[in-house]
Amino acid sequence: MRFNIPDSTKPRLVIIGAGFAGFTLARKLKGKKFQIVLLDKNNFHQFQPLFYQVAMSGLEPSSICFPLRKNFQSEQDFYVRVAEVTRVLPDQKRIESSIGILKYDYLVFAMGAQTNYYGNSKFEQFSIPLKSVSEALYLRNAILDDLEQAVMSQESVEQEELMNIVIVGGGPTGVELAGALSELKRHILPKDYPDLNANKMNIHLVQSSNRLLDGMSEKASAVAQKNLTEMGVLLHLSTYVTDMSFNAVVLSNGVQLKARKIIWAAGVKAAAIPGLPEICYDKSGKIKVNNKAEVMGLEHIFAIGDVCMMTNGNDEKGLPGLAPVALQQADYLAKNLLKPDAGKFQKGFRYRDKGAMATIGRSKAVLDFHGLFLSGLPAWLAWLLVHIYYLIGVRNKVIVFINWVWSYIFYDQALRLNIRPKLPRTMDHFKFEENTTQ
């Protein structure tokens, strides 16, 4: 297999990753002065902020994903390829990938972040991450499988284990998951599984720092903690996980929590690709860039979004791994690349703080915006609007909106379906055999 991309009179710009950063950049640059090659592991863009709703049977994957080819239909000199990039060779201006080697003139890293288990293989082995729509679907199926098993179990210890869920990490993902699980427990479980005692289901939320949502204001943390506690979520603050098995976690205070599903939302690291000089990566694996998104010391190589560590002068902490940062960086880079002197920008990137928000449950959310704090229904409505606004595709917006109205009216997440694409037998073994009929 090869890239099979024809030469062009335009310089070739390769974008690795079609998340918020890469997808936005591609949209802004298409049809202009570059030949664009957009690479992603999947044939679609995925909208990360709503993964948890897919896991909770509230939305279909297709409602928060958008086919890349459809978005860039009929573009001239634009090439979408499903590929995993394995190495960069900056000296040769080439990348190595699962589908071959490709030369570039300009290269943009936008691979985003991946789950960080901090080197602990048990955490990786026994917990479920939530950094892709495929993982979200896996979690949905696991929840449904375990509930069916719980129905049939006659040991109450096993039954509780099957129903319990431990969420590790009290950031927005952890909080949103905990809230949604609580609603599942209170509104769906008693009706769908009358043979189970819903009260036996424990939802644990483990947070290493002393407050939830510690990237947001203290008010936001306080409201989130109050709401979740009222909703029956068991909070474990200033606590971290020290050990894990298929059916339990051990906390730093010695407490053991029993659960068959342990969700890992406790951290991310850069999804960087090897091949750059070592000094280009920071200790968390991010690609260091200056405030013009240029990778230090390399010509025509850029990094934007969660994969980059952009230090505006002395601020060594870098910008947070948020969608608005990725979107604004993509916007900035596109504008500058389109200037006649592409690659020699004058003005550095400045992040315009868009605030932060998290939803907790029905009519419950928290929102920080430049010192302003909102909670309850107003924050929740703002959350809904912002997410519909940023979703890609009119059809997706319509479908998500209908789903949300439906859930709101009927207290129901309608998609409790355990579906896996499969055949009665696996065909893949045979697919590449040299077994042609003569």
Place this chain on the structure above:
Amino acid sequence: MRFNIPDSTKPRLVIIGAGFAGFTLARKLKGKKFQIVLLDKNNFHQFQPLFYQVAMSGLEPSSICFPLRKNFQSEQDFYVRVAEVTRVLPDQKRIESSIGILKYDYLVFAMGAQTNYYGNSKFEQFSIPLKSVSEALYLRNAILDDLEQAVMSQESVEQEELMNIVIVGGGPTGVELAGALSELKRHILPKDYPDLNANKMNIHLVQSSNRLLDGMSEKASAVAQKNLTEMGVLLHLSTYVTDMSFNAVVLSNGVQLKARKIIWAAGVKAAAIPGLPEICYDKSGKIKVNNKAEVMGLEHIFAIGDVCMMTNGNDEKGLPGLAPVALQQADYLAKNLLKPDAGKFQKGFRYRDKGAMATIGRSKAVLDFHGLFLSGLPAWLAWLLVHIYYLIGVRNKVIVFINWVWSYIFYDQALRLNIRPKLPRTMDHFKFEENTTQ
């Protein structure tokens, strides 16, 4: 694991299968004089007539599936279990299953049909069936994968193989698939895959009898053949498949067709369960019943839908394997079981012919109804209405309607997403290890 179903003062009626027949029967009998146990391999009812639209990226699985537990929420003495029944022990009035053994007072077989490869292991090995929503999703992913591969192939022979599709079987499923694929080829491919030559994609439809839709009128066949030919589908009538490999089929006339995707829509057989006396099964594996849906010679055992062979007196051919037959049989059986003398019915089942229809493409369909024949737009609109009417769930009806309107306006099937539920590593190996944390 066990069934874990409490005893009841009511007699226990076990329904195996939640397709049209079993699902309808359960809905009619719920909350009445039986304790009901509804068993299915999946936790949802699936709407078979629209599988092909899932495969063609036109509809989401969730739009044509309905969670069983949601439908029977809060019912008294009603038990849904996800289980595969492996054997019946009529002497003991028990069934054996993947989740244990269960006693019944009344037993209804409604497992439907499964793909029939007529004993040819190559056909089973190399073709893709379309008898479940999981198989439909598999086909969707296979089509998308192969198109991505075709883009990267530089050998035109391989490229054509990857694009080509052979459909074996010219009944409604085959015709509907062929029509939908032709629309994909003409409306989507040129836009989504500008680097591919859409004209190189060949859609073959192989039919053993001398006309398509041979269960319908000759007029219907003629229109379907005319429409599909105009739409570029290559018809092979009076032809059957004699050999198959991963990338080709050989036809009875010696012609070899090259294709990486071979879809098997050439026949079904009963999905019967062993354990009944041999005389209860006919030679195609169906369960023989009298016109009261009673399995010959066995008390309180019934069979309805595609799994049964009901002979009304001398008509040895039996009723066709159609949704209306299953629905009417379920209705009949429910009414009779609810009578005081359940099991001793007076009146036999009579099938009221609801006609037959098949859609071919945009504004193109054929419809037979008691000698009346419709085609074109009127038949197509009737097809849409009937399918929305029979779909389970208001939400599903709304979502499918929106999808269809959308596709009609924009000439687009929006869901070209290659999504699989998965984790970066497989967790299942670990799940059942005795590896608890102490």
